[in-house]
Amino acid sequence: TVGIQIVAGAGRGQKRIVLLDELGDIELEAPGFQQAVLGVLESGKKVIGVLKQSGNPFIRGIKERKDVLTYDLKPATYPVVLAGVRDFIMAEFDPESI
Incomplete structure (x- = not known):
């Protein structure tokens, strides 16, 4: 599908940061x-991902990775x-700016 091609291409492309939005069920x-x-x-x-508050195994697996930092986004x-x-x-x- 187009979504698979786009995401896979982002992993192989030259960009240094990839945004994955609304991963969930x-x-x-x-x-x-x-x-x-x-x-x-x-x-x-570097990957920035927006993960839904889902208890499914795929999202849980991402959240449990040692190379993933999560934030609970609320006001x-x-x-x-x-x-x-x-x-x-x-x-x-x-890197010197922070």
């Missing part, structure tokens, strides 16, 4: 897409999440 029905997402996570690229945590994501991105481009 639909991916349970798409093993090829799951493999593409896992390929990006193994690619060595009270916006400043902390914003600072964390900003620092994550800036470190990729200018």
